[in-house]
Amino acid sequence: MNGGISYWYADDGLPAVREPLASDASADVVIVGGGYTGLWTAYYLKKAAPFLRITVLERKFCGFGASGRNGGWLYNGIAGRDRYAKLHGHEAAVRLQRAMNGTVGEVARVVAEEGVDCDLHQGGVLEVARTPAQLARLRAFHEHELSYGEKDRELYGARETAERIRIADAVGSAWTPHGARLHPVKLVKGLAAAVEALGVTIHESTPVTEIRPRHAVTPYGTVRAPYVLRCTEGFTADLKGQRRTWLPMNSSMIATEPLTDAQWAAIGWDGLETLGDMAHVYMYAQRTADGRIALGGRGVPYRFGSRTDSDGRTQGATVEALRRILTDFFPALAGVRVEYAWSGVLGVPRDWCATVTLDRSTGLGWAGGYVGSGVATTNLAGRTLCDLVQQDSGQGGPTELTGLPWVGHKVRRWEPEPLRWLGVQGMYATYRAADRREGAGFDVRSSRLARVADRVAGRH
Ligand SMILES: Cc1cc2nc3c(=O)[nH]c(=O)nc-3n(C[C@H](O)[C@H](O)[C@H](O)COP(=O)(O)OP(=O)(O)OC[C@H]3O[C@@H](n4cnc5c(N)ncnc54)[C@H](O)[C@@H]3O)c2cc1C
Numbered sequence: 001m002n003g004g005i006s007y008w009y010a011d012d013g014l015p016a017v018r019e020p021l022a023s024d025a026s027a028d029v030v031i032v033g034g035g036y037t038g039l040w041t042a043y044y045l046k047k048a049a050p051f052l053r054i055t056v057l058e059r060k061f062c063g064f065g066a067s068g069r070n071g072g073w074l075y076n077g078i079a080g081r082d083r084y085a086k087l088h089g090h091e092a093a094v095r096l097q098r099a100m101n102g103t104v105g106e107v108a109r110v111v112a113e114e115g116v117d118c119d120l121h122q123g124g125v126l127e128v129a130r131t132p133a134q135l136a137r138l139r140a141f142h143e144h145e146l147s148y149g150e151k152d153r154e155l156y157g158a159r160e161t162a163e164r165i166r167i168a169d170a171v172g173s174a175w176t177p178h179g180a181r182l183h184p185v186k187l188v189k190g191l192a193a194a195v196e197a198l199g200v201t202i203h204e205s206t207p208v209t210e211i212r213p214r215h216a217v218t219p220y221g222t223v224r225a226p227y228v229l230r231c232t233e234g235f236t237a238d239l240k241g242q243r244r245t246w247l248p249m250n251s252s253m254i255a256t257e258p259l260t261d262a263q264w265a266a267i268g269w270d271g272l273e274t275l276g277d278m279a280h281v282y283m284y285a286q287r288t289a290d291g292r293i294a295l296g297g298r299g300v301p302y303r304f305g306s307r308t309d310s311d312g313r314t315q316g317a318t319v320e321a322l323r324r325i326l327t328d329f330f331p332a333l334a335g336v337r338v339e340y341a342w343s344g345v346l347g348v349p350r351d352w353c354a355t356v357t358l359d360r361s362t363g364l365g366w367a368g369g370y371v372g373s374g375v376a377t378t379n380l381a382g383r384t385l386c387d388l389v390q391q392d393s394g395q396g397g398p399t400e401l402t403g404l405p406w407v408g409h410k411v412r413r414w415e416p417e418p419l420r421w422l423g424v425q426g427m428y429a430t431y432r433a434a435d436r437r438e439g440a441g442f443d444v445r446s447s448r449l450a451r452v453a454d455r456v457a458g459r460h
Helices: 007-012 036-048 081-088 090-114 132-146 158-164 184-197 233-238 261-267 316-329 377-392 419-439 448-457
Strands: 029-032 054-057 073-075 125-129 154-157 172-176 179-181 201-203 210-212 215-218 221-224 227-230 247-256 274-277 284-287 293-297 338-348 355-359 364-368
Touching (some): 007 184, 007 338, 029 036, 036 054, 036 184, 036 364, 036 377, 073 090, 090 179, 090 184, 090 377, 125 132, 125 158, 132 154, 184 201, 210 227, 227 377, 233 338, 247 316, 293 316, 355 377, 364 377
Parallel strands (some): 029 054, 054 201, 125 274, 227 364
Antiparallel strands (some): 125 172, 154 172, 210 215, 215 221, 247 293, 247 338, 274 284, 355 364
């Protein structure tokens, strides 16, 4: 099956769509977008202040976007931490990292408390190196993470890596306990149900066409509220005035048929770690609760004019490329059937830094730009937006979260087309070339090509 939103929906079923907005309405807080960001924000706000009238407006259904399509890595990575260290000092970035480490446990705590069964298993994150250049990068990465206070991570050689997962050509890996595998759709459906049970109003099939101070405008009416929070990530470019705010970047995935016991015995992977690699065009994978491998990477990274797809249909060449990664990692799976393929969009800011903001003069807020690390970060964003609204409305003061360095960060917009399209195409062509050079043994240190692409893209 190609498209159909994602394998996760094929597995768990598409939801019944909630009633759209019927007419003009008012609320205390209106949230645009029913993905993890919007739903976590609604959850924490309603918990903190049950009297608040909160409305979520979702143009399709909750979990239609990346939150219903991702790789299910709940882990402690956050886009932009190193830049925040440069801008605000190392100690501030350590606080951000600590908050992210705690976020993995916070999600696990809430899903347990709310009875959301989302196949969450806290087996940590294993990132593997398969070339000398990747190994050098892995070691540097490991040291770098230690410098942010992550004392409990480990570095493995080839043998110890194989004891966990048997991957062809693996020369080493790094493991952190701050990660869990989960079923993305079970999480987003469970969250939407929990939020609704708390008394939040959710309208689906309700596209917001314009956000103005105190107004969220839809074809069916306008919702007025002192706070309007934009939680639209990869779809932000569709909103009036937001075309160049965050670039929608595609990520694509495949899922295999369920593997046999003999195939699992050949691979190992008993710890259910989420699995990634150190290539420039990296892969990410999980062992699903029903015994498949779900594996992702960048397909066609960006469509001209910031267009996004609708149902996740994925180009044949991308499916084939992901399948090659699968069998390259696990040659024993050469004959295995790929049963599902799908894609989704991430939001990428010009400086690749995730942000959360509440403009106190207008009541407009937003969170996002997570690039590929949003499953956990959205939870931190939701808690932070909650604290910012509480603070602004006089219900609370500054908190540890409102003092984190990603709060209120400003970034310039992306270039107009065709520069935007050319830039992203060039960047990914360069990353792919760098991976090929490293794979062929031309570059033992990280390819200079990749460093150039990083600079052009504004990543470092
Ligand atoms: C294929 C893929 C794999 C990924 N894997 C991982 C992973 O393993 N780990 C990880 O940490 N991150 C991963 N990510 C990123 C992560 O999924 C996202 O960062 C996260 O889900 C973002 O949540 P969100 O709520 O901000 O955005 P979304 O989930 O995209 O939600 C935005 C919502 O807003 C709605 N919307 C948009 N515009 C409007 C409008 N105008 N009016 C009303 N509603 C609107 C959309 O329909 C959508 O439901 C992956 C992403 C993709 C695409």
